[in-house]
Amino acid sequence: MGGRFISFEGIDGAGKSTHIDALAARWRAAGHEVVLTREPGGTDLAERLREQVLHTGMDALTEALLVFAARRDHLRQVIRPALDAGHVVLCDRFTDATFAYQGGGRGFDPHVLATLEGWVQEGLQPALTVWFDLPAAVAAERRAAARSPDRFESQDTHFFERVRAGYEARREQDPGRFLQLDASLTREAVWAQLVAGLEARGW
Ligand SMILES: Nc1ncnc2c1ncn2[C@@H]1O[C@H](COP(=O)(O)OP(=O)(O)OP(=O)(O)O)[C@@H](O)[C@H]1O
Numbered sequence: 091m092g093g094r095f096i097s098f099e100g101i102d103g104a105g106k107s108t109h110i111d112a113l114a115a116r117w118r119a120a121g122h123e124v125v126l127t128r129e130p131g132g133t134d135l136a137e138r139l140r141e142q143v144l145h146t147g148m149d150a151l152t153e154a155l156l157v158f159a160a161r162r163d164h165l166r167q168v169i170r171p172a173l174d175a176g177h178v179v180l181c182d183r184f185t186d187a188t189f190a191y192q193g194g195g196r197g198f199d200p201h202v203l204a205t206l207e208g209w210v211q212e213g214l215q216p217a218l219t220v221w222f223d224l225p226a227a228v229a230a231e232r233r234a235a236a237r238s239p240d241r242f243e244s245q246d247t248h249f250f251e252r253v254r255a256g257y258e259a260r261r262e263q264d265p266g267r268f269l270q271l272d273a274s275l276t277r278e279a280v281w282a283q284l285v286a287g288l289e290a291r292g293w
């Protein structure tokens with residue numbers, strides 16, 4: 091397996107984290123170099139921006155500028171070097187989250203987001219985006235049991251249904267890039283879907 095960029099998406103509480111770790115372990119055991127990272131975050135600067143985005147009040151344009159600034163640093167310092175070295179990059183969220191949260195959730199102009207996407211990524215997209223899809227109400231039940239909420243996690247189910255619709259719009263624009271999973275099933279069933287989708291791609 092050469093350099094390969096895979097992103098993982100879904101509304102908060104969809105269940106990405108467990109499966110990303112399991113996939114990293116599976117591929118490392120098979121001898122691959124795997125870089126596990128996340129957005130916003132993944133570098134010192136981007137982690138500091140993440141702290142602000144998750145906990146400081148701001149408008150949607152400011153959110154979008156900060157997540158794209160963090161992404162630019164992350165791409166230059168971590169993602170591109172890892173791909174150039176032939177590593178697998180597993181990234182917990184990427185630009186689809188910006189279209190889903192700032193675009194869908196906050197209602198911000200997707201054309202502005204598309205301009206920023208072009209500047210920041212210079213054509214780079216994940217080879218595959220795994221979308222953990224489930225109804226907002228189910229995710230809310232899972233989150234309630236899990237932790238104290240940040241600025242996004244404290245939003246209501248209407249916000250998360252708009253975020254989910256934002257993901258669906260991105261999938262429709264580039265269906266070949268997306269592996270959509272029914273994340274409302276048990277952990278074992280979700281894992282089975284993920285493995286089947288990867289094996290169908292020869293991974
Ligand atoms: N298939 C599942 N069925 C029931 N509960 C689950 C399932 N998958 C994960 N959970 C639980 O739901 C909660 C949220 O899961 P997790 O933190 O993995 O989601 P996430 O998508 O990474 O969320 P976030 O993006 O907000 O960090 C956790 O308590 C986790 O144990």
Ligand SMILES: Cc1cn([C@H]2C[C@H](O)[C@@H](COP(=O)(O)O)O2)c(=O)[nH]c1=O
Binds near residue numbers: 129130184187189192
């Ligand atoms: C990349 C990105 C993320 N967000 C939001 C989505 C989540 O609510 C948080 C990150 O928290 P997680 O527990 O690490 O998933 O940030 C966003 O609004 N826009 C983005 O581009």
